[in-house]
Amino acid sequence: MRRKTAVVMGGAGFLGSHLCDKLIENDLNVVCIDNLITGNLKNIEHLFGNEKFKFVNHDITNFIHVPGDVDYILHFASPASPIDYLKLPIQTLKVGSLGTHKALGLAKEKKARFLLASTSEVYGDPEIHPQPEEYWGNVNPVGPRGVYDEAKRFAEAMTMAYQRYHGIETRIVRIFNTYGPRMRLNDGRALPAFVSQALSGQDITVFGDGSQTRSFCYVSDLIDGIYRLLLSDEKEPTNIGNPSEITIKEFAEEVIALTDSTSKLSFVELPEDDPKVRQPNIDKARRTLGWEPKVSREVGLKITIDYFKKELNLT
Ligand code: UDP
Numbered sequence: 565m566r567r568k569t570a571v572v573m574g575g576a577g578f579l580g581s582h583l584c585d586k587l588i589e590n591d592l593n594v595v596c597i598d599n600l601i602t603g604n605l606k607n608i609e610h611l612f613g614n615e616k617f618k619f620v621n622h623d624i625t626n627f628i629h630v631p632g633d634v635d636y637i638l639h640f641a642s643p644a645s646p647i648d649y650l651k652l653p654i655q656t657l658k659v660g661s662l663g664t665h666k667a668l669g670l671a672k673e674k675k676a677r678f679l680l681a682s683t684s685e686v687y688g689d690p691e692i693h694p695q696p697e698e699y700w701g702n703v704n705p706v707g708p709r710g711v712y713d714e715a716k717r718f719a720e721a722m723t724m725a726y727q728r729y730h731g732i733e734t735r736i737v738r739i740f741n742t743y744g745p746r747m748r749l750n751d752g753r754a755l756p757a758f759v760s761q762a763l764s765g766q767d768i769t770v771f772g773d774g775s776q777t778r779s780f781c782y783v784s785d786l787i788d789g790i791y792r793l794l795l796s797d798e799k800e801p802t803n804i805g806n807p808s809e810i811t812i813k814e815f816a817e818e819v820i821a822l823t824d825s826t827s828k829l830s831f832v833e834l835p836e837d838d839p840k841v842r843q844p845n846i847d848k849a850r851r852t853l854g855w856e857p858k859v860s861r862e863v864g865l866k867i868t869i870d871y872f873k874k875e876l877n878l879t
Contacts, residue, residue: 569595570595571596571597573637574640574642579681579739580607588614597641602644624659635676637667643655643659645753649712660716665722684739686713688704696847739790760872762827780864782861790804803846819865
């Protein structure tokens, strides 16, 4: 039987590269497309030389051509941390809108199944807690996060339009905060910031009073959920994340404890429109995919801390 082929857009990024690994492990060919703005070849270096893997340096906001049969297209291309999309607002809007359109065009051409990486940011600063997929969200379109939130909301709308109008098979995953090896040390997110600060004995920069909450999912759990969604019949958006919720202040304290650090907390200004709470309702993923996260925060954080120690040449 012919080996199936998946195209992973944004495949050199944190999540994209783990997805490439998962697909290759499951005996698919992978064409990884990335323009390396926030992605890094280091994340996929181990795949070069593998006959199932191919890398193409391309900006998917321009016409995409992939020769041969394509069975799956997974669109993970976008700056995805608040610092990244504040630095790259136009690229973020373009890849979510024009890039999604081009990726869907390729899916239509190849009669491939399309999976969109969406985000919990579509819920904005949520007024319903935890967030179920039916919630429409509370997003400020003109705030600093609007470039990401609205691009992803548009991407979801475009994906549903291709499903309904062109009959393309589509899947939408709403990804909640995820962490693990290959996260960039300097992407400005809480976890890499806290771990690198704790490891170097600097103050931990807690934004606001740290009472805002997040729910962190370890990367292998997330990738497993996405792979199950890809192969499932679920056409409507599906939350994938870990419902174990924690305040950012407690999270900073956990990182200090796990790194045996002497760092102290330093409270700095809260960024505009920073969501006050976030926790996925994963009833649907449990029901339709038989999925739930397995890796505890303690186990996942230890693995991630070891990874950052190596990155910082501390081991
Ligand atoms: N945060 C923080 N210190 C930092 C970076 C982030 O206190 O150095 C806070 C941020 O304000 C947010 C939470 O940690 O409330 C998670 O931020 P992150 O950038 O990881 O992702 P977000 O969930 O906001 O997209």
